[in-house]
Amino acid sequence: MIPAHSFAKRGMEMANHAFSMKQQADEPDVHQIPPLAALIFLLTCVAFFVLLAAISYTYGHLITTLCMVESSSSNAYVPIHSVEPAEDAPPAYTEDGVPKPNDAEVNIVRTQPITASLRATILHLTAKAGFWARLRGLSVYFVWNFARSIVVGMLSAASSNPFGMMIAAIIAEILLANLHMTWIHVIISEPSPKKWYQRIPTPFFKTWKKIVPAVAVWAVTSQVVTILPMLVTGTFGPMRHMQDPNYDPGMKEAYATAGQLFFAMFLTIALVVLLQIPATVAMVRVAASMLPEEDETIVPFDRTFGGLTTPEIIGGQGKIGIVEAWRSFNWECRRRLLRTVLKVAVIMMATWILFTTVALIEAHLLFGPAFGEMMKSMHGVANRGS
Incomplete structure (x- = not known):
């Protein structure tokens, strides 16, 4: 993860370099960017990205996971x-x-069900665990994602091939399966006096063997949803020629490209609904079935999955299987989850539209004529750098 100030520094260097080149060429009407205006614009961008990240975590990860666990x-x-x-x-x-x-x-x-309403879920969480319950599990989430980025970077360092990156991501998820399960246990259970690292399931290798099949299926489907639409869309039409420097598309090709992008979007949505959501539900519910007995869930949850699980103490596996985890998630629960996902998508889209609108208005007010020159200069410098 690259810090925001690195982007800002790189952007200002590109803009200053471009403007200095124009000054050397004695071109008139060179607009300088006021430092205070640049700082205000940067702080606005950082604030919105933090807001988007918080919304994504609370509604896109925390609440949807609780929705997958709660009984119908x-x-x-x-x-x-x-x-x-x-x-x-x-x-x-x-x-x-x-x-x-x-x-x-x-x-x-x-x-x-509590998770039938986003507002009711937030009120329930804050009543149970305080105001910051909407960000519960964030520390282990950061550690898990940081560790995953390191593992992926190490495994894919020698190759920039998309398939190599995909395999590296899958291996990283499998290796960090216990950490992923710890995050699920932290967010679905009531507040505990233990630190998150004290809640990593033990014995480590034994629990890893139990959860890794579900995590592997989830990791593979996640990569398929990410990679397949791009690969399929790039095999036909104008997008097949995008890497050709001699390709000169016209208006007809522009319309065809727009159609291909819509096809990629609908293919992605179909894969998410048909593959990623079932795999995620199965993985989350398998992990939830391995929640220690001393931990109480923060939403109503049937630990027996309708009698499908048998405790280890009487000879059972102490967890549910992947197929049973999905089948026990009945149609009422599936509809509730899809409604929740749709609500989250609308919230994210509305927030992004608001951010884009505010950023454009603020840029024009703060930079004035320099805004257009800055965009042109940064585009030119970026092209020369590539």
Whole structure:
């Protein structure tokens, strides 16, 4: 991960280099970028990227993972006198037909799943674990992703081939399977006095062997969803000739390219729905089935998966299989997850549109005529560098 200030420094160097070349050529109307304006613009970009990252983590990772774990419905058992009746609700009756308004007998009140609503999920998390519960598990998430980037970098250092990168990413996920499972355990369970590194499952190799098949399937599908649309789209039409320096596309080719990009987008969506989501659900639920007995889940969760799992103490594996993990996630749960994913996509898209609009308006107000010159200069320097 490259720090934001490195991008800013590189961008300013490119812009200053381009402007100095124009000054040497005695070209008129060279616009200087005010340092304060550049700083304000940079801080705005950093703030929006932090906001996008927080939204992505809370809604795209944390809540969707809880949605994959939560049971389709939960039963809340409360005394009848603690429930505020509606004004037009009839009184409770005994078997003899005699009203009993003060009876403290326990009734069953069926409620919808917590993760059916994004707002309800956030309120539930903050009530259980405080305001920062929306970022719970962030430390182990950073460690896991940092370790993964190091492993991928080491394995793919000798090759820039996309397939080599894909294989390196899959191997990295398999090697770090226990760390991935630790992150899942941290976010689906109630607050624990233990540090995250104290919650890494033990014995290490034994638990790794149990979780690695599900992680391997998830890693492969993730790479297929990322690579396959680009590979397929690049085998036909104008995009097949994009690497040809002598290729001179016209308006017809521009329309065809736009059509190919839409095809790539729909292919990606189809692969996400048909491959990545089922693989992710199976992997998360397999990891959840291995949650230690002393840890309570923060959302309602059936540890037995309808009787499909058997504890190790009585001779079972102590986990659920990949196929059973997906099958136990019924259609009601699947629809709830798809609705959650759609809501998250809309939130991310709206945030990105807001960021783009604010950035463009701010750039024009802060830089004025220098904005266009800066973009042209940076584009020219980038082309010479490549």
